[in-house]
Amino acid sequence: MAVARIKGAARIKGALRSPVTFSVVAGLVIGALFLIGTGADPLAAYRAVVTGSLGADGIGSTLSTGTSVLGMSLALAIPLRAGLINLGGDGQMVLGGIAAAVTGLYSPLPAPLTVVLALLAGIAAGAAYAALAALCENRFGVPLLVSSLLLSYPATSFASYLVRYPLKEPGSSLPQTRQLPEGVALPAFGTSTVTIGLVLVVLAAAAYWFADRRTAVGYEIRMTGLNARFAAYAGVERKGLTLRLVATSGALAGLVGSIGVLSFPYRFLDGSLTAPGYTWTGLTAALLAAAAPLGTVLASFFFAVLQVGGLSMERTTDVPRELTQVLQAIVIVFLAARLRFPRLRRRKPEGPDGHEPDGQGPAAQKPAAQGEFA
Amino acid sequence: MFFDSDLLMSALRALTPILLAALGGALCERAGVFNIGLEGMMLMGCFTAVATSWFTGSPWLGVLAAALAAAAYSLILAVGTVTLRGDAVVLGIAMNLLAVGLTSFLLRTIFGVQGTFDDPSLAGLPLVGGFSPLAYLAWAAVGVSALLLSRHVWGLRLRGVGEAPDAAATLGVSPARYKYAAVLLSGVLCGLAGAQLALGNVTLFSENMTAGRGWIAVVAVMLGRALPLGVLLAALLFGLAEAAGFRLQGLGMPQQATDAAPYVVTLVALFLSTAQRRRRNARTTGVAS
Numbered sequence: 014m015a016v017a018r019i020k021g022a023a024r025i026k027g028a029l030r031s032p033v034t035f036s037v038v039a040g041l042v043i044g045a046l047f048l049i050g051t052g053a054d055p056l057a058a059y060r061a062v063v064t065g066s067l068g069a070d071g072i073g074s075t076l077s078t079g080t081s082v083l084g085m086s087l088a089l090a091i092p093l094r095a096g097l098i099n100l101g102g103d104g105q106m107v108l109g110g111i112a113a114a115v116t117g118l119y120s121p122l123p124a125p126l127t128v129v130l131a132l133l134a135g136i137a138a139g140a141a142y143a144a145l146a147a148l149c150e151n152r153f154g155v156p157l158l159v160s161s162l163l164l165s166y167p168a169t170s171f172a173s174y175l176v177r178y179p180l181k182e183p184g185s186s187l188p189q190t191r192q193l194p195e196g197v198a199l200p201a202f203g204t205s206t207v208t209i210g211l212v213l214v215v216l217a218a219a220a221y222w223f224a225d226r227r228t229a230v231g232y233e234i235r236m237t238g239l240n241a242r243f244a245a246y247a248g249v250e251r252k253g254l255t256l257r258l259v260a261t262s263g264a265l266a267g268l269v270g271s272i273g274v275l276s277f278p279y280r281f282l283d284g285s286l287t288a289p290g291y292t293w294t295g296l297t298a299a300l301l302a303a304a305a306p307l308g309t310v311l312a313s314f315f316f317a318v319l320q321v322g323g324l325s326m327e328r329t330t331d332v333p334r335e336l337t338q339v340l341q342a343i344v345i346v347f348l349a350a351r352l353r354f355p356r357l358r359r360r361k362p363e364g365p366d367g368h369e370p371d372g373q374g375p376a377a378q379k380p381a382a383q384g385e386f387a
Numbered sequence: 388m389f390f391d392s393d394l395l396m397s398a399l400r401a402l403t404p405i406l407l408a409a410l411g412g413a414l415c416e417r418a419g420v421f422n423i424g425l426e427g428m429m430l431m432g433c434f435t436a437v438a439t440s441w442f443t444g445s446p447w448l449g450v451l452a453a454a455l456a457a458a459a460y461s462l463i464l465a466v467g468t469v470t471l472r473g474d475a476v477v478l479g480i481a482m483n484l485l486a487v488g489l490t491s492f493l494l495r496t497i498f499g500v501q502g503t504f505d506d507p508s509l510a511g512l513p514l515v516g517g518f519s520p521l522a523y524l525a526w527a528a529v530g531v532s533a534l535l536l537s538r539h540v541w542g543l544r545l546r547g548v549g550e551a552p553d554a555a556a557t558l559g560v561s562p563a564r565y566k567y568a569a570v571l572l573s574g575v576l577c578g579l580a581g582a583q584l585a586l587g588n589v590t591l592f593s594e595n596m597t598a599g600r601g602w603i604a605v606v607a608v609m610l611g612r613a614l615p616l617g618v619l620l621a622a623l624l625f626g627l628a629e630a631a632g633f634r635l636q637g638l639g640m641p642q643q644a645t646d647a648a649p650y651v652v653t654l655v656a657l658f659l660s661t662a663q664r665r666r667r668n669a670r671t672t673g674v675a676s
Contacts, residue, residue, distance in 0.1 A: 051496055098476065154661040155654070158423070158476065159609070162602055163654045167647035174643035293484055300477055333495035338488030345481035349474050350467040 033301060036347035037315075044340045053330040062337075065325020066318040073205040077276070078289070079317035080207070084214040084269035085295025086313040087221055090304040091265070092157075092258040094225065095237040099262045101161030102292035104168030105143050109135035109267025111172045113274045114281035115180070117193040124196030131197070132213075132271050139267020140260045142168060147259035151252040157259065169287060176283045188283035199275045210272035215310075217265060222306035234258065238304070266292075290338070294320065297341045301348060316341060394630050396517065400588055402626030403522045404429065407580035408604035409611070409618045410528050411573025416613040417536060418569035419549035419562075423479035424464050426601025427486030428574055432457040432581020434490040437504065437592040438497060446510045446586050450521065453585075454578035460486070461574025469566045483601070491594045505591030512586045519587040521579055528576065533615040545569060577601070599650070606653050610660055621656070628652040 028034065045055035066075045085102055092099050099105075113135035120127040142164065149160035173188065182191045199208035225231040237244040237254060245251050273286050294316050302308030319341065323334035408425045415422035435456035440449030463482055467473040491501075498504045512519045536542035545565050547555040552562040584600070585592050603625055610624075611617025632645030 047492075098480075100480075149654070149658070153658045154665065155657050156609075159602070159606055159657070160654065162599075163606065163650045163657075166599060166650040170643040170647035174641055177643070178641065296480065297484065300481075333492050335488055335492040335495060339485065339492055340488075342481050342485035342488050346463060346467070346478065346485060349477035349481055350471045351473050 143263020
């Protein structure tokens, strides 16, 4: 019992001293400096962020934004767990959205089946396009980081072309498809904008948690992330793992795209999926959580709060909401630089030689810093 | 006629920002720092150039300020990777995101506009012989950096630091100092690239106006194997793709198809170059990888 309590205290102490805490606090402090610089009251601004996103008016919006953010965070976290970065989330998401829109518009099946088919089409499109980026790395030796990003641009251009010409709603001045037929939509909770899509991404998060913790594949992925060469030596088939992870990542991105199309405004509007920057917010959340499943969920929620709260901050304090984007990036800059709070050196009254009772002297600090991206 | 001197001219105009940024990336690569923050550094350069030119009325001060601001911004990468030994890939990505957020935020707080700032009285760079002065500077920078890396003791040491930092340190060459210098130089070059982008062919700033050019520069470094002349050829390829895209657009191709062209061309070039390298490796070692 007592041991458990000491362990718990040590864990809390460790969490407070982790670079994640430092980065988030540093981000908020620098954000406050920005706010003071623009002449706003930082406390009022942060209060507006919290009340605007978690209050009765904002929580629905936070959850529907959170659906996309969590989906993209998972999409980026899964390959990141093995040390792979998929930067093509935008392209995979948009192709998923287009596939879902086409299925929704032209499927002859009854509406509920069409919705399922549209979701599957979106998932398949995202996965297939991401697999292409993985093939570039496996077969042609083009690093995934570069191939996935370069492939993203043609995909968004292609979608943009489709909704401007062949799929354009006749008579509309906007680059958008027709609205999906009556009933081809994800069911929403009550009158809110939160749809069953939230349940789908939370289920995906649960599946990721289970795979990460309880399955051999999850173990292989973590080992590859910790030390790819050792994992390969131990028999992990690297290329196959890359292909599967990146395809899964693309499948989730495609799912986010199709959820976006099957929710309000129930059509594909050019730029509406990419403009909110879910891919980048997702990447930030995944990096902040070091791709750990529960951490990714928490970080996604945090960033969804920032993104939605930023809007109400802008309304109440006239500070542009782009500040929240700055804040996000600062958090990752600090995290990548592996800064942390310095250990507080307390002089224990009973220990005249300054001996630290927990046996974690300065020498113990170095190895702890190694495991940050585990 | 499709391929004519006009096409070459517009290709040369399109390549300047890529070339400047890619030269910076090549210097970092040679010093052993993987720099994927080129995009963000360029974007900081774009904004600083436009803001300075607007408030001082002098595009030249804009260019200078852009170089300084981007160099200061590149310190994040230098301190983060060299001093604190952080992850260069994550830092680079974070710097790119920070630049997008910061410039959009400043665009709204300083200019009070969202999206794009352009004003007829915003002074751009004059053309000299059909090109921006920064284009000549970029070509000169190719020669200077090629000579520096192959002939000068500083370049030799820089390469030594990149290839064998421990050996360099044993000989009394401080790897940290050379890495800092390479990153700061890449900052200066990216700042100039940003100034060219925002005050060269057009005079305006718009959110995320670099639109992946920094990433193309990263690819140009890979394609050109971090050699200044190789980087020049890679940038020329991109410039030609962009110029041909504009030409095709004039002939009735949809804009979206031509927008995508440079990225596809770059990717294909990357395939071919790695495939060729693999074949050569396979021939010399007798083992297919």
